[in-house]
Amino acid sequence: MRLPLFSYLGGYQVCQKWLKDRKGRTLSDEDILHYHKIVVALAETIKLMQLIDAAISSFPIK
Template sequence: MTRVSLLCSTRTGLWAGCSSTRTNISTAFPEVAWNFHIGGYQPAQKWLKDRRGRGLSWDDIGHYQKIVKILIETDRLMKEIELPLE
């Protein structure tokens, strides 16, 4: 698991667990999703880096959870596929 810090903001009611105006939340992500590459990019990391310095809405958090789930499932499916190399 990889530890990632997320910024949340209660000013806009973005994260129910926040007690101050801005709070960093550290959470764990599966290594397979965090390190997954698509065309030279690591989508799980890039998505968060593109939003660095701003709070995440509930929709943002839900969308990111879907991205992580899809990356994990894609990795699983890729491991199931066996293509003949002949």
């Protein structure tokens, strides 16, 4: 997994936290599907943020 997805959301590591909370347990098919949905949602969010940043050249304001 690419680093931006693993350490996304203002320092809150969504993917890492989700996996850590389930450490030592066998993931069900439903768990794996849910994790996949999280990863896809984060990837799409990153893409949208990049499009917004490109459309608004003065963003983020520094």
